[in-house]
Each structure stands twice: as structure tokens, then as C-alpha cells.
Amino acid sequence: MSKPFVHSHAAHCESGVVSSLLTHAGYPISEAMAFGIGNGLTFAYLPIVKIDGMPLVAYRMPPKSILKTVEKRLGLDVKIKKYSNSQSAREDLIKMVDEGKLVGLQTSVYWLPYFPPEMRFHFNAHNLVVYGKNDTGFLISDPVFEHPVEVEYHALDKARFARGVFAPKGACYTIEKIPEKIDLVKAVKKAINRTCNMMLYTPFPWVGLRGIGMMKRAILKLPNHPHKRYASLYLGHIIRMQEEIGTGGGGFRLMYAAFLSECAEVLGRDELKTASSMMGEVGDKWRVFALSCSKACKGNTYSVEEIAQKLQECRDSEERVYRFLKGLKL
Amino acid sequence: MKRDEAPQDNIAMYHGGRKALYAVADEGKFEITQSSGWSVEEMATLQAVDEFERLEREAYQEWCEGKSSPLGVWMYRRRMSIATLSQCTGFWQWSIKRHLKSDVFKTLSPQKIALYCDILDITAEELFNPKEPK
Numbered sequence: 332m333s334k335p336f337v338h339s340h341a342a343h344c345e346s347g348v349v350s351s352l353l354t355h356a357g358y359p360i361s362e363a364m365a366f367g368i369g370n371g372l373t374f375a376y377l378p379i380v381k382i383d384g385m386p387l388v389a390y391r392m393p394p395k396s397i398l399k400t401v402e403k404r405l406g407l408d409v410k411i412k413k414y415s416n417s418q419s420a421r422e423d424l425i426k427m428v429d430e431g432k433l434v435g436l437q438t439s440v441y442w443l444p445y446f447p448p449e450m451r452f453h454f455n456a457h458n459l460v461v462y463g464k465n466d467t468g469f470l471i472s473d474p475v476f477e478h479p480v481e482v483e484y485h486a487l488d489k490a491r492f493a494r495g496v497f498a499p500k501g502a503c504y505t506i507e508k509i510p511e512k513i514d515l516v517k518a519v520k521k522a523i524n525r526t527c528n529m530m531l532y533t534p535f536p537w538v539g540l541r542g543i544g545m546m547k548r549a550i551l552k553l554p555n556h557p558h559k560r561y562a563s564l565y566l567g568h569i570i571r572m573q574e575e576i577g578t579g580g581g582g583f584r585l586m587y588a589a590f591l592s593e594c595a596e597v598l599g600r601d602e603l604k605t606a607s608s609m610m611g612e613v614g615d616k617w618r619v620f621a622l623s624c625s626k627a628c629k630g631n632t633y634s635v636e637e638i639a640q641k642l643q644e645c646r647d648s649e650e651r652v653y654r655f656l657k658g659l660k661l
Numbered sequence: 662m663k664r665d666e667a668p669q670d671n672i673a674m675y676h677g678g679r680k681a682l683y684a685v686a687d688e689g690k691f692e693i694t695q696s697s698g699w700s701v702e703e704m705a706t707l708q709a710v711d712e713f714e715r716l717e718r719e720a721y722q723e724w725c726e727g728k729s730s731p732l733g734v735w736m737y738r739r740r741m742s743i744a745t746l747s748q749c750t751g752f753w754q755w756s757i758k759r760h761l762k763s764d765v766f767k768t769l770s771p772q773k774i775a776l777y778c779d780i781l782d783i784t785a786e787e788l789f790n791p792k793e794p795k
Contacts, residue, residue, distance in 0.1 A: 449674035517750035570705035
């Protein structure tokens, strides 16, 4: 197990960590593949769950869902531990690092000292990899950063035991066992079908394509809001949820496109390449939508109809991709 | 998005760092591309940061005038809303609203003050005398 760890730069924290852990454990897998098999893609608009007074807008599944789904689909053995206090969590982490284990951690973003100050917000579901230690702290490979970093013991304790929504409670995870035979073809087929079904046929009005429709209706109602600043803050919030929180770009649609093009090779079906470029266009449409939101944030004159129209285009082109994928009968 | 279309706006908040994005490379395949930031993202993030700074300055002003407690200044300085602070401390939102009042804050027990200090990562001395916002 004394193989040197190689840091790789990823677009999203959780899929990046899963990819790093699996690759190091001897099963090389790309970030996009981990994201796809883990059913990372979704859309959810939850007006009841508030983040600083704004509705929750999510373009991917809740924290730890990628890890758990990949574990299930590939038949891995993943050990997740939580702790009641930071002292025992730190001691245990030191022990695991000394044994040469690669450990994934869930942390808060706000208390990580290497994050740029402008980007530090109270978001508790960030993921990173601990691959070693020195006298003062742990050596950390944060997949969304270009290079590995070093974090002092005390600072990492604070980030692991941040409180509030999704409180990590020191959560850490290791991959204990990888089965000798993995049926990637079956896993991929299942994952694609699951994502399509969720986006197209969900019974919940705030999830999938129905959720996009719900957000559109909320945008159309913005001019009626009594506070003038609200509309601008609301649209800014949507952009942040799409482009900054969890990153990914284009609300994770571009990463899913990368997954689909890998699937074309795994399954040997060229139609999936078409699906991949269709999904790429969806990602671009989401970026156009973000751009029109940002124009509205800056200037005073804008039309919510135009923004809603851009969102409708995202929804419609997404629907075409999922129907196309369903039509392939994987 | 093609590889050469990936935004390279060199936004200040990355401090020279770069972010990974997926874009179409030469052979029509999606690959990881480094981006130095997109001005749209920068605008949205700075808007959120500015909003917290504005609230912090307002809270500081009110504290100076004796209208409210210093807790509000620290809450916004740590980029928290009443809802976030409530989730972190376990206090109800209405009791945090009471703690934001100057006269109620003065009567808080040392345990409650200690909990606030722990959550906000400051000493009691700092909690009672916040420095002026930048």
C-alpha cells in the first residue's frame, strides 16, 4: 500500500474524491464515470428549504449519495465513520494515515483555511482526501484545487466538526475492499436508466424536469416581490448554486456529457456519442441562462419573461436527451 | 462548450488558482480543462459577499448607537444569517432575534456566551467588542 498518491484536479468534490480513492485502491476510474455511475445528476428546487433566506436549488444529488451509489453499483466495501468529539476523530485519522490508508473526509467549506476568502460560505458537504501528515498538520488533496495543500490539525478539526445543516460530525470514509470482478456494463446501464427515470417521471413536483418548471414559475413571479433587492439576490443565488457551489460548470451537465461519451466506449454504442454532444449543448444552454441572469443582476432593466424563456430551453433540450436515452433501450 | 471557449476571465477571487471544467477537446471528446474563472460566477459570488458586508456594517452602526447587541456584527462577519446561526447553535430563531437586542444580550448566561464564542471562533472579549468592519 505504499504506492505514492497522485493528486488529480476534478470539477466536483465528491465525484473527484471517489475517483481518487478508487484509482489509488487499484481500480482506475475517471471523475465523470464516478459521477455518472453514482447517479450524481439531478435537478431539485426546494422552496421550503432555505439557504440564507433563498430556496435550495440543486443540480446534483444530496451529499454522500454519489459515494453510496457507487459503492452499491460496483459492489465495493466502503467504511464510513462518524465521531462524537474532535479529539478521537483526530487520533483515529492519524492512526489510519500511519497505516498508509487513503481517507476521504466530509468537511465545511467555511473553516478550510486554504479556500479563497471570497469563496468561504457555510456549506458543510465538501469532500477531500487525506493522504499523509507531517509535524503540524495533514497533507490534503482537495480535488477542486489544482495542487495538494497542507492543513493544520486544529483547523481541520474545526472544519470537520462544523455544525448546522449536513453537519459532518467528523465523517470519514475508506475503501476497504474492491471485488475481483466488476460488471461495469451493467452498472452503467442501470445508472443511465435511473437518472432518466428520475428526471422524466418523478412523482415530486420539485424534482427533475418538473422542478425546472417550478423554478421557472417562481422567476416569473419575481417582479411582484415587495423588496426590490430580492429579485437581483435571487437570480444571483441561482447562478452561485449552478456555477460555484459544487462547481461542475453548466450545472453538472458538461460532466454528464463526459460520462456519456465514456459510456459509448464501454457499451460499444455510437448512439451514446450523439447523446453526449446533446448533453453538452444542454450544459451550454444552462450557461446562457446563467449569463442572462447575471445581466439582470447588474442592470435595472430586464425582462423575467426572457430569463424564463432561456430556462424553458434548458428544460426542453434536457427532455430530448433523456427521451433519446430511453429510446436506446439500454 | 469547446476547449477554447472555456472562460478565462482571470477573476481575482481565485487568487491565481484555476478550476476544472469539462469541455470538448480536439477529437470531439469531453475532457477536463482548466479555467481561470468566469466573470458571471465572480459577479454572483461578490454580490453575496457584498450583501453580508452591507449587513455587517449596518449591524456595527446599530451597535455603536446602542440599538443592538454586538452578536449581529459577528453573525454577519462570519457570513451567517439568523437561520444559519440557529442551526449551528441549536437556539430557536426567535431567541437569537432576542439575543440581537442590546439589553437581552447583556443578561445572557456565561454558557450561552461560551457557545456563541465556540461557534463564531472568537474569544468573549472579541464578542463584546467587535472591531470596525473593513
